Amino acid sequence: MTQRLTHTEENYLKAIYKANEKTKSAVNTNTIAAYMNTSAASVTDMMKKLANKELIIYERYKGARLSPTGSKTATSVIRKHRLWETFLVQKLGFSWEEVHEIAEELEHINSDELITKLDEYLGFPKYDPHGDPIPSADGKFMLREQMILSQLNIAESGILVGVKNHETSFLSHLNKLNIALGSSILIKERSDFDKSLKVSVSEGADVVLTDMVAKNLLIRKS
Amino acid sequence: MTQRLTHTEENYLKAIYKANEKTKSAVNTNTIAAYMNTSAASVTDMMKKLANKELIIYERYKGARLSPTGSKTATSVIRKHRLWETFLVQKLGFSWEEVHEIAEELEHINSDELITKLDEYLGFPKYDPHGDPIPSADGKFMLREQMILSQLNIAESGILVGVKNHETSFLSHLNKLNIALGSSILIKERSDFDKSLKVSVSEGADVVLTDMVAKNLLIRKS
DNA sequence: ATATATTTTTAGACAAGACTAAAAATATTT
DNA sequence: AAATATTTTTAGTCTTGTCTAAAAATATAT
Structure with a gap:
């Protein structure tokens, strides 16, 4: 019963995911505000909404971390982003510096079937045009020695x-x-x-x- | 100086375009409401906004028709929709009855370069998987005897x-x-x-x- | 041509996502 | 540990797109 999220909600989850990759612990309001290029007040508002939907675990003044559901959603958005970037470069002939913005929009298209078919069409790539790992449908990243x-x-x-x-x-x-x-x-x-x-x-x-x-x-x- | 429009605004323009294809004259509030699956009051609200942005010519109680700019926007959205449908069927292997909904989302992705490259990638198709003509970048439809x-x-x-x-x-x-x-x-x-x-x-x-x-x-x- | 029905608009509200300014909580200095 | 600084939250607004109910305009029927 995955609820349908707005683009904004998905982007917040992605921001928390990425911030958490670095800091490991709960993510600050200000950090999220910087990622989202918005005000701390707006972040607080959104944190309450996401906590209500059980996508994050949030404690006032303590910051946020993703719930299992929230984490799943975030990786799914990242998966979509990276698959689309791969498509843009490999199939449409874009250069690696041109694809991020377009993929920011494409990542919110809502269709599991679409992503399954796109993945197959691209030959199940494991890394995107910037070398970032593309998570599998069940959220696993292919790590490598680097x-x-x-x-x-x-x-x-x-x-x-x-x-x-x-x-x-x-x-x-x-x-x-x-x-x-x-x-x-x-x-x-x-x-x-x-x-x-x-x-x-x-x-x-x-x-x-x-x-x-x-x-x-x-x-x-x- | 094409202003950036919301998905909703684009959908209204598309609705007016399609309704106008049939009736030829100015399009009724109720007709648009039916296309958009919303209330007449909401349509009136939106008509004022679109008229303010000079995308439609609108007279109270008389209905709306697209301005040249509005018409250009509507055809561009239709072009994107039909190119994406073609992509979904020809490249990803979707069946013709599965693609409409997904294309309804994809048609709002904002990148001229993307559409130019997609068109080329598909071999400049003139008709989509339902046989509907795909307008060219300058809004011309390829008509055929039928x-x-x-x-x-x-x-x-x-x-x-x-x-x-x-x-x-x-x-x-x-x-x-x-x-x-x-x-x-x-x-x-x-x-x-x-x-x-x-x-x-x-x-x-x-x-x-x-x-x-x-x-x-x-x-x-x- | 008057009454009735239909269509459209206005008025007033609401939810989402954002903002600014001020208040409250937490951290950092001295 | 008190004073100061920083971070976060609250309170109050705004815009967009929507709604319902009521009023106004137009169309239809008798």
């Missing part, structure tokens, strides 16, 4: 499997550097001064990555 | 190019009779009593169609 590029030593190399930052500007920056999912990155030098790296990408020309960039690249050691 | 099956005489035949009724029950009925878009239908007998037809479908076994069914089948004479 580390941050900055943790590699000189002469070590890795395959890019994901990015931590999804901003258009960051992704476009990677495009310009010819860095994409699957690229092989070999560390050649590290500056003692600012930790910037000289790397070669897929056996090609050398490029310089600031530490800020390197910290946002997830690789599998190779 | 007539209603009931107008055929004995021994004449036609190719099914569209259906006038989109209800699930009607479409499932056609499925059972093995009638689909492209089927060739040959009239063999007509009952004087109730106008029911004995026809053969694509050179196959004979089936009986009630007049109610025959009136909803659009064919190209063959």
Whole structure:
């Protein structure tokens, strides 16, 4: 008896889910407000509604955490988002920095059958175009061994499997550097001064990555 | 400078467009209320809002008609609906009676680029899975020569190019009779009593169609 | 052409999701 | 531990889209 939720309710659940991934404990009102780009007062209002619907466990002044139902809903929305992003890139030819906004709308389309068929059509992908894991229908994520590029030593190399930052500007920056999912990155030098790296990408020309960039690249050691 | 509209506003515009297709003149409040499955009072409220935004021309007690902008918006929503229906059937393998509801949601996704790419991906289809014409980006419909099956005489035949009724029950009925878009239908007998037809479908076994069914089948004479 | 019926609009309310400003609770300093 | 700062909640409004009941306009029938 999954109740039908509004887009806004679904987005709040997603925000709590994502905030909780990082902090682990109950999520603050202000944190949610930042995620949702709204006021703390609005968040409090919504927390009461979601608690009433038993989607979250909420205690005044203590923050919120997802109930089992709420968690299921949140992962289902994330699943839909990531499957749609995969569709947009793999089938329609969008670039990875163009798909987030559109998927933000598509993720709220309400049809289990649609998602089942889309998943099949895409060949049951396990990762989306940014390398994020796509949860299965029952909410399980396929985990993988990964580390941050900055943790590699000189002469070590890795395959890019994901990015931590999804901003258009960051992704476009990677495009310009010819860095994409699957690229092989070999560390050649590290500056003692600012930790910037000289790397070669897929056996090609050398490029310089600031530490800020390197910290946002997830690789599998190779 | 196309303003961003709510789903509801878009649905009202679509309703006015469709009602106007039939009646040609300004559309009554009650007619719109029936299309939207809401009260006349709500319609009046919305008419004021849409008139304020210059999407319709509205006169109290006289009804509404679309402005050029309103008409453009309505056709764009219809274009999106029909492209998505085509996607659902051709790519995801849905049956023609399953796609309307899902497309009712998808038609409100807001991205011109998405629709351009989807159109291309589908091979620029001119008709959707029910045989309805898909308007081009500039709002033009591809018309075709067609007539209603009931107008055929004995021994004449036609190719099914569209259906006038989109209800699930009607479409499932056609499925059972093995009638689909492209089927060739040959009239063999007509009952004087109730106008029911004995026809053969694509050179196959004979089936009986009630007049109610025959009136909803659009064919190209063959 | 007057009475009756129908259609449409107005008036007043409500729920959802948001806001601002002020009050209350909790955290952090000194 | 008192004073100050921060966070969170409450109170009161607003907008959107809806509703019902009553009033006004238009259409139909006698």
